[in-house]
Amino acid sequence: MTWAANVFSGYALTAAAVVAYATWVVRRGRVLGRDLGIGPAGAGTDPGRSHPETSQ
Amino acid sequence: MWREVWLICRKDLTVERRARVTLIQIVPTVLLILVVFAFAFDANPSLLGAGAGGLFWVAVLFGAVLGAKRSFDIEAEGGNLDALRLGGLSPAAILWGKAMALAVQMAAVAVFTAAGLVVLFSVTVTDWPLLLTAAVCGTAAFAICGCLYGAMTVGLRSADTLLPLLLIPVAAPVLLAGTRAFDVALGTSADQGWSWTALLAVVLITYVAVGWAAAGPLLEDA
Amino acid sequence: MTGSVATRVLGAIGLAAAAVMAILALWVSPADAVQGDAVRLMYVHVPSIWVAYGSFVLTAFASARVLWRTRSGAGGTEGVIADRQARHWDRVAGAAAELGVMFTGLTLVTGSLWGKVTWGTYWQWDARLTTTVLLFVTHLGYLALRRLPAESRARARRSAVMALIAVVNLPIVHYSVDWWRTLHQEASLEIGIGGDRNYSGEMYWTLLYSWATFTLIALWIGIHRYRVLRLEELAEEAALEELLSVRRSEPSHDEPVTER
Amino acid sequence: MTDLSPRHLLPAEPDRADARRVLGRRRKAMIVGFVVLLVIAAGAATVAGLRNATLFFRNADEAIAERVELGDRRFRLQGRVVPASVAVDTGVTTFEVIHNCASVSVRHSVDPPDLFESPWIPVVLEGRWVQGDVVTVAGRDTHFFSSDNMLVKHTNEYVAANEDRVPDPNEPPEGFLDDCPFEVPRL
Numbered sequence: 102m103t104w105a106a107n108v109f110s111g112y113a114l115t116a117a118a119v120v121a122y123a124t125w126v127v128r129r130g131r132v133l134g135r136d137l138g139i140g141p142a143g144a145g146t147d148p149g150r151s152h153p154e155t156s157q
Numbered sequence: 158m159w160r161e162v163w164l165i166c167r168k169d170l171t172v173e174r175r176a177r178v179t180l181i182q183i184v185p186t187v188l189l190i191l192v193v194f195a196f197a198f199d200a201n202p203s204l205l206g207a208g209a210g211g212l213f214w215v216a217v218l219f220g221a222v223l224g225a226k227r228s229f230d231i232e233a234e235g236g237n238l239d240a241l242r243l244g245g246l247s248p249a250a251i252l253w254g255k256a257m258a259l260a261v262q263m264a265a266v267a268v269f270t271a272a273g274l275v276v277l278f279s280v281t282v283t284d285w286p287l288l289l290t291a292a293v294c295g296t297a298a299f300a301i302c303g304c305l306y307g308a309m310t311v312g313l314r315s316a317d318t319l320l321p322l323l324l325i326p327v328a329a330p331v332l333l334a335g336t337r338a339f340d341v342a343l344g345t346s347a348d349q350g351w352s353w354t355a356l357l358a359v360v361l362i363t364y365v366a367v368g369w370a371a372a373g374p375l376l377e378d379a
Numbered sequence: 380m381t382g383s384v385a386t387r388v389l390g391a392i393g394l395a396a397a398a399v400m401a402i403l404a405l406w407v408s409p410a411d412a413v414q415g416d417a418v419r420l421m422y423v424h425v426p427s428i429w430v431a432y433g434s435f436v437l438t439a440f441a442s443a444r445v446l447w448r449t450r451s452g453a454g455g456t457e458g459v460i461a462d463r464q465a466r467h468w469d470r471v472a473g474a475a476a477e478l479g480v481m482f483t484g485l486t487l488v489t490g491s492l493w494g495k496v497t498w499g500t501y502w503q504w505d506a507r508l509t510t511t512v513l514l515f516v517t518h519l520g521y522l523a524l525r526r527l528p529a530e531s532r533a534r535a536r537r538s539a540v541m542a543l544i545a546v547v548n549l550p551i552v553h554y555s556v557d558w559w560r561t562l563h564q565e566a567s568l569e570i571g572i573g574g575d576r577n578y579s580g581e582m583y584w585t586l587l588y589s590w591a592t593f594t595l596i597a598l599w600i601g602i603h604r605y606r607v608l609r610l611e612e613l614a615e616e617a618a619l620e621e622l623l624s625v626r627r628s629e630p631s632h633d634e635p636v637t638e639r
Numbered sequence: 640m641t642d643l644s645p646r647h648l649l650p651a652e653p654d655r656a657d658a659r660r661v662l663g664r665r666r667k668a669m670i671v672g673f674v675v676l677l678v679i680a681a682g683a684a685t686v687a688g689l690r691n692a693t694l695f696f697r698n699a700d701e702a703i704a705e706r707v708e709l710g711d712r713r714f715r716l717q718g719r720v721v722p723a724s725v726a727v728d729t730g731v732t733t734f735e736v737i738h739n740c741a742s743v744s745v746r747h748s749v750d751p752p753d754l755f756e757s758p759w760i761p762v763v764l765e766g767r768w769v770q771g772d773v774v775t776v777a778g779r780d781t782h783f784f785s786s787d788n789m790l791v792k793h794t795n796e797y798v799a800a801n802e803d804r805v806p807d808p809n810e811p812p813e814g815f816l817d818d819c820p821f822e823v824p825r826l
Contacts, residue, residue: 103753104417107492112405115423115485116397119596122481126603130381133610137617305544309537313527322523326516327544333509363547371540374446409799413757418797498790499752505695560695560717562763564795579799 161246165254169228170261178227179262184269187220191273209280210339213270214332218299220266221259221328222321225303228259229311238311238376248376252304252368260300267296280343287350288342294357295335301364302327308375330360381606389599396592408585420493422585426593428486428511432549434479434597435518439546441472442539449536462532466612469535472542474604476521478597483515498562506555507563514552517545531612696763700741706768706782713767716784717792718743719815721776722758722808723824735775736762740819744773744783754791758808759815761792777821 173179194212198204205212232238232255241251271292274280282288306324310316334356341350382390404422411418448465490508491501502508525538556565578586696715697705718736725734732747745764754760766786773783809825816823 104415104496107496108405108416108419111420111423111489111492112401114488115427118481118485119600122477123596123600123603126600126607127381130603130607130610133607133614134381137610137613139610309524309541313529315527319520319523319527323517323520323541326513326520329509329513367544367547371544374449374536374540377536412798412800413754413760414793415800421797497752497754497793499754500790503695503790562695562790562792564793577795578797581799582797 158247158250161250162254162257165241165246165251166257166261169231169255169258172231173258173262179224179265183220183223183227183262184266186223187216187266187270188273190216190219191270191277195277205278206280207345209274209278210343210345211332211336212278213267213274213339214295214335216270216273217263217267217296218325218328218332220270221263221296221299221303222324224259224262224266224300225307225324226317226320228255228304229307229316233312242376247372249369249372251376252308252372255307256301256304256368259304260297263296263300263303264293267292282342283344284342284350287338287354291335291338291342291350291354291357294354294361295331298331298357298361298364299328301361301368302331305364305368305371305375308372331357334360381603381610386599386602389595389602393592393595393599396588396595400589400592403585404589408581409579411582414497417493417496418582420489420496421582422589424486424489424493425586426590427482427489429590430593430597431479431482431486432553433594434475434482434601435514435546435549437475438472438479438518438521438542439549441468441475442542444468445472445535445539446543449532465535466531469531469539470605470608470612472539473522473525473608474601476518476525476542477604478601480515480518480522482593482597483511483518487511487515503562505561505563506559507552507561510548510552510555514545514548517548521545698741699736699738699743702743702768702784703741709768711767711769713765716743716745716764716766716786717761719759719761719812720755721823723826724776736764737776737816737819740777740816740821742775742777742780742821744775744780745786746783747786747789749787749789751789752791754793755789759811761794763790763792764788765790776823777819 191212194208195205198208232241238251242248303324306320306327310320310323313319334353338350338353338357341353400422404419408419408422410416445465445468448461448468490511494503495501521538521541524541525534527534529537555561556563696717699716699718702709702714702716716736718738718741721735721737721742725732727733730748730750732751733745734747735742735744737743746769747764747766751762755762764784764786765788766784768782769785770781771783773780809823811823
């Protein structure tokens with residue numbers, strides 16, 4: 102049946118795209134954070150608050 | 158205001174008269190596009206006749222992309238745009254002046270394209286008023302959004318590649334409506350030509366409105 | 380790096396909601412009388428475009444704020460505040476536009492898959508489909524414009540203008556099915572507590588639930604993206620700062636430095 | 640990060656600049672109002688002007704009314720399939736579509752999509768008028784529609800499939816044929 106293939110590839114593609122984008126965003130945040138020296142990964146700090154630049 | 162618009166327009170046309178970039182570069186390119194299409198559809202000449210309306214607008218659109226690029230290239234060198242602003246000209250006047258000059262040049266391109274179509278693809282016109290109205294509205298709309306996006310990308314390093322990417326989607330409604338109107342005017346389709354021309358006019362008005370609103374923010378720090 | 384307690388909670392809720400959504404959409408909700416199980420694609424297709432609509436509206440709103448805040452060249456403290464607000468809205472616009480582009484892309488793909496099983500074709504140039512592609516491409520262009528290196532203030536203003544031009548297409552996309560004859564079905568859902576007469580109850584609620592799930596997830600990604608954009612700016616400033624300090628530590632010359 | 644912005648206060652702007660700014664603001668408000676008006680007018684004109692513009696398909700009744708203008712040009716035709724009229728013969732599917740009580744006889748030369756099976760489904764067909772005497776539910780006709788591409792136009796109604804209540808193919812959708820002067824053949 103074509104509908105099954107299409108329905109499942111629709112769901113799979115959506116999930117894959119969202120997960121891939123989210124992973125990219127989180128990774129990039131981690132890399133930038135490390136480069137800027139805003140704490141090690143998983144420190145649980147919000148860069149928006151931990152950095153003096155934005156806390157003013 | 159109108160004096161300033163006219164000043165800028167005359168300046169651009171003078172530059173064109175001296176350099177003849179539109180005439181000896183853009184017009185031949187556009188004609189080449191027609192020839193390339195003729196090669197591509199060589200096996201099926203009737204297809205060419207049927208697609209002549211669309212071909213006209215595709216060719217003019219590419220001409221408009223090149224024209225818009227050229228129109229702002231002459232300003233990018235040596236900070237011309239800043240100089241114009243410092244000279245006390247309002248951003249809107251600069252934009253409309255350039256759009257007017259571009260529209261004149263695009264009209265020339267359109268005339269040559271139409272001549273090329275008549276010669277190469279032997280099209281016949283069944284409704285002149287419709288054809289001319291659609292041509293005028295569409296060319297003007299191309300010129301205005303060409304100028305808007307030219308101003309947006311002026312001076313950017315990748316403007317050459319970015320301008321078509323930005324301009325073509327925005328010009329797509331013109332392409333679509335213009336093609337439908339031309340198909341009717343050339344007698345290849347039984348559509349409602351005047352309502353498509355009305356859409357062209359609406360698109361033109363929208364671009365004029367957007368241009369009006371966007372001139373300030375775009376040119377003040379371009 | 381970009382997580383906080385709030386986003387962790389939001390993320391967990393989003394994940395749980397997505398799991399429940401999969402069960403509801405693929406299993407619990409009924410098959411359609413005409414389309415059969417192909418109707419299940421609706422629960423990803425329609426929420427995708429709703430989230431995309433929301434994102435593009437947010438982009439346009441934020442862009443209007445950017446233009447508003449950078450309108451006058453105010454100096455002093457006022458100017459600093461205006462500049463900071465403009466940067467904030469510029470980041471909001473950027474993050475939302477990226478989400479919108481992704482979800483519009485997903486709408487096109489899932490819609491195409493759905494079209495194949497119901498209409499019998501992947502693609503037709505009808506008004507709804509064509510305008511949606513244009514919406515996708517113009518915002519792709521917007522993202523391309525954002526990426527170009529330029530002075531940040533000028534870049535923000537330029538892309539803000541572009542976003543405001545691009546959003547004009549949005550109502551056209553939405554109403555295209557009512558204004559023109561299209562292969563695509565009319566916009567039909569009437570949101571209300573009593574459901575919608577065109578939808579059977581389970582389908583209606585599953586659709587709304589899916590939309591809520593998509594919104595949660597989009598919000599989570601969007602917040603993180605915003606923070607990453609902030610980090611990118613900080614990284615840029617840090618790099619500039621480093622260059623400046625290298626320059627300052629050079630032995631001074633008598634003649635003024637003219638190059639920039 | 641070191642703050643490099645100038646520390647001294649900016650001199651107060653002279654009155655003339657203030658006045659000009661107020662004037663500029665007023666002009667800007669006028670322009671904004673003008674733009675809003677233009678956009679509204681443009682939107683209204685689009686809706687009004689294009690309500691009737693045939694973009695994607697012609698309904699069966701319009702296709703019959705415009706038969707002379709259409710000639711042998713290709714266009715898209717829309718109507719609901721009459722279940723009792725469907726017949727398959729060596730790859731050619733013949734059936735009738737009805738819209739607004741006008742019936743068009745169709746000869747379709749390609750395998751139809753799956754959903755074609757469901758009774759009274761609206762379809763969009765691509766093809767053109769061909770001369771030939773046919774009999775439709777509405778009477779005799781001098782042309783049939785020769786089609787080579789079929790798209791199912793699914794409606795915006797979503798109803799849960801129900802095993803106990805299989806729809807009767809002889810029963811057209813509610814109100815669809817109410818004002819028509821003909822009887823629809825039953826299976």
